[in-house]
Structure formats: structure tokens, C-alpha cells
Amino acid sequence: MTRISKTEFRAALERFYDDVAGGAPMDAAWKTKMIDAGAPDLPDDPTAEQVDAWAELMEMLSDKAYAAEMRAYMSDLWTEEFDPAAYAQAAEATFARVRAAIENNLAPQSAVGREIAADWLAQSARAMKRAPDQVFLDWQLEQYRKHHARSARYQELMAVLQGQAPQAPTGREWSWIIDAMKQLF
Numbered sequence: 001m002t003r004i005s006k007t008e009f010r011a012a013l014e015r016f017y018d019d020v021a022g023g024a025p026m027d028a029a030w031k032t033k034m035i036d037a038g039a040p041d042l043p044d045d046p047t048a049e050q051v052d053a054w055a056e057l058m059e060m061l062s063d064k065a066y067a068a069e070m071r072a073y074m075s076d077l078w079t080e081e082f083d084p085a086a087y088a089q090a091a092e093a094t095f096a097r098v099r100a101a102i103e104n105n106l107a108p109q110s111a112v113g114r115e116i117a118a119d120w121l122a123q124s125a126r127a128m129k130r131a132p133d134q135v136f137l138d139w140q141l142e143q144y145r146k147h148h149a150r151s152a153r154y155q156e157l158m159a160v161l162q163g164q165a166p167q168a169p170t171g172r173e174w175s176w177i178i179d180a181m182k183q184l185f
Contacts, residue, residue, distance in 0.1 A: 005054060010039045012061040020070040024078035030088075038154075040161040053160040060154060073143060081129035090123035098173045108179035117180035134185050144178045 013035050021031065040057070043050060060066065078084075097116050106112045118132075124140070125132035152171040159165060 005042050006039070009042070009054070009058065009061075010035070012058055013038050016061045016067060019067045020074050021078075022071045022075060024071075024074045025080055025082075026074065026078045027084045030084045038158070040158050042161060043163065046161075050161050050163075053157040057154065057157050057161070060150070066150065069146065073147065076139075077128065079128070083127045083129075087124060087127035090120065090127055094120045094123070094177060095173045098176050102172065102176060108176050109183060113176075113180035114183060117177060117184055120177055121181060121184060137181060137184055141178065141181065144174065148174060148178075 017026075017031050017035055040054075042054065046054070094116060097119075101110075101112055101116065108117070121137060121140070122132045125136050128136075130136050148171070152174075155171060
């Protein structure tokens, strides 16, 4: 069952990304990386909680309304000008700085928080060939508002499947940087 479930889950994830990509010029290597990262390693003998998590994840991936929302988001993000490597590099560096700030008990409203937020806004805007202005900031905050809860839930369910405490590994970092960005401009 676990082998079939792994194959079935990966196929559902591939269908989801194909649907979400729509006509956007999504980078194939990025898409493969996201599918690899999003496909859980199901245990050979899953617990009832893991089976429930798997079922909820499969439901998420087959939700056509959610796929339509993500397709609209991807069409805004994956334009011809978008540089996925620069975006990924900026996100990785920003999350490392945010984790260090959290570990040092620095609030998003601190001077360090404002600096990290301004750097993230500038770097992510550069990767998207957009201006790091109020319009772009508002767009980022709106995307977070629309997509964070479901993304965080996906990460929680992935943690359950992997036998870890149900938590959202990047949820804490995103929440922190969003709170820091709210004080810009």
C-alpha cells in the first residue's frame, strides 16, 4: 500500500503542478525540485495520524478551486522576466537571516527586522523585474494573506507523514518577515 501511495501521491503532485503552471513559463528544473520536495516519504507502516495526513494532502492536491488560485498566482510570478534562481537564492539567504534573528530573540519590528525586510523586498523585486515599492509590497502581503495558511498546513501534514512534530518549518520565517515588511513605507 505504501509503495502505491507514494506513486499515487507523486502523480497527484505532478498533476497539481501541471495544472497550476497553466500557460506560465515555469522553469522545469524548479518544478521538478518542488515536486521532489513536496512528495513525502511515507512510512512502511503508517500510523492512523499519518494516513489521515496523507488523505488531507491528497484532498488539497485535487482541490480545483485551490489550483485555480495558485494558477493565478503563478501567472503573476512566472513571467518571462522572472528569475527563479535569483528568487530562490534571495529566499534562502533571507530565511537564514530570519532564523538567526528569531534565535537571537529579535522582533520583526526591530532595526534588524526592518533591514531584513527591506533587503527581501529589494531582492525579490529584482528577481521579478519589479520595483521594490508600495505596490509590490502590497502584492507580497496579499499573496501571503491568500496562500500562507494552506501552505503552512501542507508543511504541517508533511511533518506528520515524516514522523515529525506537526509544524510548519517555513511558516515561522514567513510570518516573521511579513510582520517586518508591514512596517516598510
